[in-house]
Amino acid sequence: xxxxxxxxxxxxxxxxxxxxxxxxxxxxxxxxxxxxxxxxxxxxxxxxxxxxxxxxxxxxxxxxxxxxxxxxxxxxxxxxxxxxxxxxxxxxxxxxxxxxxxxxxxxxxxxxxxxxxxxxxxxxxxxxxxxxxxxxxxxxxxxxxxxxxxxxxxxxxxxxxxxxxxxxxxxxxxxxxxxxxxxxxxxxxxxxxxxxxxxxxxxxxxxxxxxxxxxxxxxxxxxxxxxxxxxxxxxxxxxxxxxxxxxxxxxxxxxxxxxxxxxxxxxxxxxxxxxxxxxxxxxxxxxxxxxxxxxxxxxxxxxxxxxxxxxxxxxxxxxxxxxxxxxxxxxxx
Amino acid sequence: xxxxxxxxxxxxxxxxxxxxxxxxxxxxxxxxxxxxxxxxxxxxxxxxxxxxxxxxxxxxxxxxxxxxxxxxxxxxxxxxxxxxxxxxxxxxxxxxxxxxxxxxxxxxxxxxxxxxxxxxxxxxxxxxxxxxxxxxxxxxxxxxxxxxxxxxxxxxxxxxxxxxxxxxxxxxxxxxxxxxxxxxxxxxxxxxxxxxxxxxxxxxxxxxxxxxxxxxxxxxxxxxxxxxxxxxxxxxxxxxxxxxxxxxxxxxxxxxxxxxxxxxxxxxxxxxxxxxxxxxxxxxxxxxxxxxxxxxxxxxxxxxxxxxxxxxxxxxxxxxxxxxxxxxxxxxx
DNA sequence: TTGTACGCGTTATCAA
DNA sequence: TTGATAACGCGTACAA
Numbered sequence: 001x002x003x004x005x006x007x008x009x010x011x012x013x014x015x016x017x018x019x020x021x022x023x024x025x026x027x028x029x030x031x032x033x034x035x036x037x038x039x040x041x042x043x044x045x046x047x048x049x050x051x052x053x054x055x056x057x058x059x060x061x062x063x064x065x066x067x068x069x070x071x072x073x074x075x076x077x078x079x080x081x082x083x084x085x086x087x088x089x090x091x092x093x094x095x096x097x098x099x100x101x102x103x104x105x106x107x108x109x110x111x112x113x114x115x116x117x118x119x120x121x122x123x124x125x126x127x128x129x130x131x132x133x134x135x136x137x138x139x140x141x142x143x144x145x146x147x148x149x150x151x152x153x154x155x156x157x158x159x160x161x162x163x164x165x166x167x168x169x170x171x172x173x174x175x176x177x178x179x180x181x182x183x184x185x186x187x188x189x190x191x192x193x194x195x196x197x198x199x200x201x202x203x204x205x206x207x208x209x210x211x212x213x214x215x216x217x218x219x220x221x222x223x224x225x226x227x228x229x230x231x232x233x234x235x236x237x238x239x240x241x242x243x244x245x246x247x248x249x250x251x252x253x254x255x256x257x258x259x260x261x262x263x264x265x266x267x268x269x270x271x272x273x274x275x276x277x278x279x280x281x282x283x284x285x286x287x288x289x290x291x292x293x294x295x296x297x298x299x300x301x302x303x304x305x306x307x308x309x310x311x312x313x314x315x316x317x318x319x320x321x322x323x324x325x326x327x328x329x330x331x332x333x
Numbered sequence: 334x335x336x337x338x339x340x341x342x343x344x345x346x347x348x349x350x351x352x353x354x355x356x357x358x359x360x361x362x363x364x365x366x367x368x369x370x371x372x373x374x375x376x377x378x379x380x381x382x383x384x385x386x387x388x389x390x391x392x393x394x395x396x397x398x399x400x401x402x403x404x405x406x407x408x409x410x411x412x413x414x415x416x417x418x419x420x421x422x423x424x425x426x427x428x429x430x431x432x433x434x435x436x437x438x439x440x441x442x443x444x445x446x447x448x449x450x451x452x453x454x455x456x457x458x459x460x461x462x463x464x465x466x467x468x469x470x471x472x473x474x475x476x477x478x479x480x481x482x483x484x485x486x487x488x489x490x491x492x493x494x495x496x497x498x499x500x501x502x503x504x505x506x507x508x509x510x511x512x513x514x515x516x517x518x519x520x521x522x523x524x525x526x527x528x529x530x531x532x533x534x535x536x537x538x539x540x541x542x543x544x545x546x547x548x549x550x551x552x553x554x555x556x557x558x559x560x561x562x563x564x565x566x567x568x569x570x571x572x573x574x575x576x577x578x579x580x581x582x583x584x585x586x587x588x589x590x591x592x593x594x595x596x597x598x599x600x601x602x603x604x605x606x607x608x609x610x611x612x613x614x615x616x617x618x619x620x621x622x623x624x625x626x627x628x629x630x631x632x633x634x635x636x637x638x639x640x641x642x643x644x645x646x647x648x649x650x651x652x653x654x655x656x657x658x659x660x661x662x663x664x665x666x
Numbered sequence: 667t668t669g670t671a672c673g674c675g676t677t678a679t680c681a682a
Numbered sequence: 683t684t685g686a687t688a689a690c691g692c693g694t695a696c697a698a
Contacts, residue, residue, distance in 0.1 A: 001447070003675055014685045019677055029683060044468075049446040050387045051675035054690055059383060061426070061448075068412060069427075070606075075408040079401060082429045086436070091443070093394070094402075094427040096415045103419070110424070113382035114334070114691090115394075219609055247610040254612050273403075276552055277580040277607050279587050336691055347669045352693055362667060384691035387674055447675090 002043040010039040022047060058117050061091045062300060065107060066122040069096045072243070072272035073289070074122055077141075080293025081120060088301055090117070101125040112136065118300045128186065137303035139296045144186045150303070150312040152295050153188045154287040160195030162320040163240050163267045163285055167200060169328035170265045172238035174206040176229065178245055181213040192269065192285075196240060208233075222248035230256060240267040243274040246282065250325065266325040281323035288316045335376040343372040355380060391450045394424045395633060398440060399455040402429045405576065405605035406622070407455055410474075413626025414453060421634055423450070434458040445469065451633045461519065470636035472629045477519045483636070483645040485628050486521045487620040493528030495653040496573050496600045496618055500533060502661035503598045505571035507539040509562065511578055514546040525602065525618075529573060555581035563589060573600040576607040579615065583658065599658040614656035621649045
């Protein structure tokens with residue numbers, strides 16, 4: 001690899017003159033410029049971004065941590081974020097922790113080392129302090145740390161409410177909703193379960209939350225779980241779960257001969273393409289992934305510029321897409 | 334941010350002694366070590382990876398270019414690759430080109446600038462020369478450049494053959510297979526279409542390839558296309574397509590009242606989770622994504638170490654998973 | 667065992 | 683318009 005000095009030597013100028021041509025920071029006589037450009041071509045010169053970044057004290061890279069990039073929710077989000085970053089001259093470094101606490105910790109450690117300029121956090125297995133005192137611009141997704149740490153999130157209370165309405169209109173009597181074991185008050189998506197439960201109970205409808213531990217993205221595991229649920233709770237006539245487990249449940253229910261939506265209503269939560277690629281149109285609560293992705297980047301860019309944030313809590317409405325797995329809307333195709 | 338010199342000053346030693354403690358490159362007296370470690374803690378010192386990388390002439394980052402990270406095939410692949418890289422101390426930088434020729438070009442340009450140590454190419458919209466003379470370790474996926482550029486690929490000929498067998502056993506008379514418009518001989522997945530076509534024709538079965546242009550990851554687009562196909566080719570009784578369009582076709586066919594697999598047999602190609610999350614078990618040709626991911630990394634690591642490759646063409650067998658969308662195997666669940 | 671001096675590639679500052 | 687020099691943070695001969 002040839003350096004800027006090699007070019008300078010070949011063109012009979014000083015290194016800084018080459019730099020000036022490169023960045024257009026000052027006037028260079030057309031003649032000198034020509035000579036330098038010629039030399040750059042001949043040597044096949046490519047500026048060293050590492051050295052550049054070192055000088056400017058920035059790398060031009062933003063990291064995003066996700067539990068698993070395979071997961072459609074995060075891969076979609078990553079796409080929107082990547083697009084937005086690219087528009088602004090940043091590259092995305094994607095870090096998939098595999099739901100491993102240690103691995104997230106290690107990544108956070110590495111990321112402090114000037115290798116990235118900021119971080120978008122799709123994981124949250126650490127203590128809140130780890131995010132609060134990160135030392136670099138950071139945006140949380142779906143997880144509340146403190147009023148000082150910006151967080152971008154869907155209106156999960158609305159999501160829970162819309163789902164509840166759907167079950168109510170469908171005439172359900174006993175609804176199961178599948179949540180995650182690790183959920184604390186900080187995990188904002190938990191709100192959907194809370195509101196769903198409350199809204200149904202107010203109408204005198206039985207509702208029950210089932211918290212499971214799913215540290216892997218494992219469809220067969222969801223399928224097994226669904227079979228167990230159908231055995232253990234034969235009287236349920238409604239279920240809400242994230243896209244992937246909801247899809248598995250649907251499959252398991254059909255396999256044992258349940259009629260959808262006559263016997264059981266299914267509401268899918270998230271709205272990734274998994275909820276869309278089924279033969280049946282699945283009734284789905286859609287999170288505004290594109291909005292969330294764009295906003296995260298917007299906020300991060302502000303932080304990078306040193307601008308103040310007007311607010312650190314950014315919440316966006318969800319949407320319900322009625323389908324063939326609930327009885328509230330009678331849609332015939 | 335405190336530097337290595339700040340630590341040295343606080344501990345009353347020279348910077349290089351701190352470096353030695355950091356990297357364990359030489360003996361340091363326990364007493365001095367203690368003092369230094371103390372100072373590092375107090376200053377909350379974190380080594381600057383940028384400076385490190387500059388010195389070592391490597392960044393510790395591998396880039397992967399994909400047309401869209403949302404696509405389950407690439408997100409799964411990325412996951413396996415990320416895992417393998419992480420095991421070896423490398424980080425993954427994911428670049429999603431959005432199927433844009435220009436954007437891929439720009440990315441390739443950036444990636445030459447010492448910001449990454451090597452590249453795994455999931456895209457191939459450039460001229461072959463761009464990959465052949467890249468100047469850094471590079472591994473291609475599914476695309477042949479020359480015998481000098483390593484390529485990792487599934488056995489698509491076998492894939493096409495297995496699919497053909499499935500249609501033959503199912504008694505199909507007219508099979509449509511959906512390919513991509515841009516396919517040249519270099520795009521190795523094209524082989525599956527060639528072999529499918531040939532094998533069916535040899536058995537006297539009508540077969541027809543339909544090449545469409547899909548530069549976006551657009552399920553609704555696939556759905557529209559499927560409806561058109563069903564209108565224009567009402568006599569087909571078999572179809573092969575990638576997971577996503579196959580799923581869309583299945584949906585469209587069911588919606589207009591076709592019986593699966595009685596009226597039409599469907600074979601899905603790739604084996605991402607999209608082929609798995611449907612109510613129906615879809616007959617699927619599975620690419621060995623994990624194997625492909627691991628091998629790509631293995632090869633790249635060898636190149637980074639300067640080792641010679643025994644072979645540059647690495648092909649791995651596919652598998653067929655019989656399901657409910659063909660009549661060859663009668664599987665009842 | 668520890669310290670000095672320099673190089674890695676780039677750019678900003680100041681002087682010519 | 684151009685050049686010399688210092689600086690960014692770290693690692694390694696080489697010297698002490």
